[in-house]
Amino acid sequence: MPRSLTKTRFTAMALSFALVCASLFPVTGRADSKIRIMTATTDLASLAQEIGGDKVDVESVARGYQDPHFVDPKPSFLLKLSKAELLIVVGLELEIGWLPPLITQSSNPRIQVGAPGYFDASRFAKILELPTGQVTRAEGDVHPLGNPHYWLDPDNGLRIAKGIQTKLSEMRPNDAAYFGQRYDAFEQRLKQSDQQWQAQMKPYAGRKVVTYHRSWPNFAEHFGLNVVGYVEPRPGIPPSPQHTVELIGQMKRDGVKVIMVEPYFDLKTPNSIARDTGAVVVVLMPSVGGEKEITDYFKLFDYDIAKLKKAFDETH
């Protein structure tokens, strides 16, 4: 009896002791004063970089060519999250399948939900497709808090950037002027670019398009496109033959000539729809980093608009 008791106690104490010892060597970051920012997606990382300049270190969990609904919560992200001072998330339950466990396990008090270092970008953005009335999953994987793909509207990019500027200034009051300056420059550049984008898209205002997933309402609204259907029968549900037939009929009736597809979806169904309807499949990037050349928020719209323009011109 004493043997087992002391042994068990000894093991328990040894284990706790080992952990406490380990705690004495804290996992610290670098000594410089850059704000360490983690973001859920690359677009938010790009916006944070625009405002933070060389006063911040930004990294995104998801990659630009990855479906942001399905990201693996790898432990390698935990290390980065454990050192982060600020976590910027898309919110609206986009990351619900993978971010909550990462946040909890990061054991970083600064970025827990509601803590000062937790920044939900959706609170600053204009949100579309907010369901009213009853929400059921008969509609598929619906987002009850509204469509989370809101960053694809430059106006929202600006709003989020403003929020980030305020947050960074709170965190480093000494650098507030710097962040303010960077925001002003960003605003000016974005407005200028937006004018060009709008001008490029103007000839195609009101064009009817079909998209794979419901990723583009903000983009469509901003650039005057009319999304009339989706390749997915419901959000998050793979294409079904019956829905595809209906969609082909609808596209023929409405004269839809462009199918917009995100890079992480299979092109088989969109291609076969395109063959039947004479439409063009255009793979658009919903996020920064989707292609190597899309290195920031500006290039994202440059890329998508150039591709769309080409597709519209081809099918005219």
Add this chain to the structure above:
Amino acid sequence: MKRFAVLSALLLFSAIAHAQDATSVPNKRDVSPANTEDARMKALEAQVRSLAGEVALLRSEVKELRETKSPEPSSGPQVLLASAHPEPGMLPSSPAPAAAQVAQTQTFGGASGNAKLLNPDISLIGDFIGTAGHNNVSPGRSLEMHESEVGLQAIIDPYARADAFISFGETGVNVEEAYVTFTSLPAGLLLKVGKKRADFGKVNTIHNHALPFIDRPLVTNNLVGGEDGIDDAGFFLSRFLPAPKNWFLEGSAEVLRGDSADVFQASRRQDVSVVGHLRAYRDLSESTNLDLGVSYARGHNNNGSNFLTNLYSGDATLRWKPLRRAIYNSFLFRTELFWSARDQLSLAVPTLFQTQHAFGMYSYAEYRVNRRWTVGGRFDRSGHATDARLTDTGFSGILTYWPSEFSQIRGQYRFGHLATGPADFSNANEILFQFLFVMGAHGAHPF
């Protein structure tokens, strides 16, 4: 009403802001007093113009809101519950193509406040299992509503969150897990207190519905407590450990009461059990990673306080998931090895104290063929904890179909070469099938 209050507050606010701007302008021009009056007039004019513009903008927004929301604004604060049944007049009449209930309303934040209130995230996962075929050693029921697991999860306060999973079986209710997690401890410590599946290897930590197979591996049943496994009340402390570059190391130390299915049993208060776990993880590339672990558990068994069971385990997982095709293709290979050293009275001479050393393992591989189908296979081999001379062997083939992310249909063929005596075996051939469904809050994806 509230909306108008907010709008008027906004107007007032912008007016003040403009007024402040305006006053700062003439101050600068005080050097030339002749122009002061003129400049003031101009500034005021500009201010009035911009205010008029803002009023027009706000008017149009109010109009837009009125058109998209209810025709008659309700008197109290309008809270839209996700589960609320809409009144006929509430539904937007615009013919949206795919979902009639989705209105093109706009909001600037604040939506999350309304939809959830302070309820915890609630979910229920139903797990229906059927078995057909032949098994003389451990025959399962032909059809059963194996469990209905209710999950309640919420943030408790700025320092903690809590998770509770209560499973309703056909014969009773079991608190599978209920624990609070303290997320704001110093020195990077993470403490969980409550009842929880211990971090002993991999399969022990996974809930039934999240397993990649219908049954648990033979070794779980033979050596590690069966379906519930090492699942006990206690303290669970973990922390990241300093690691070589590109490696992730995590250590866990857990002290439990000492009651876990048939593995551990506490006859006295002092009979606590301990679990230690070390996890090492490394990204081999963007799409491939390696996950290794060693675990140790020690507790008293059902022979009494003098009889200990020591469990050792090692696990290795290789995952491959190309990020661009993550929802279509992936591969996982996992092996877990278990050693059990169990004190007991000798089987031959019941007055003699002895320790039975049994070994067990399973290997599992799965491949996601496309968005809806996954195929997998598992090999099992395990001795019996109480009689290491008896060794069971088995293999399974598994096919899984996902109609959506929220339901799952699975079939499994299971062959078992099960020991009934030191040299006697009984073969089992079975087909298992399972229907899983998830309602309520969207849970975390398994990893």
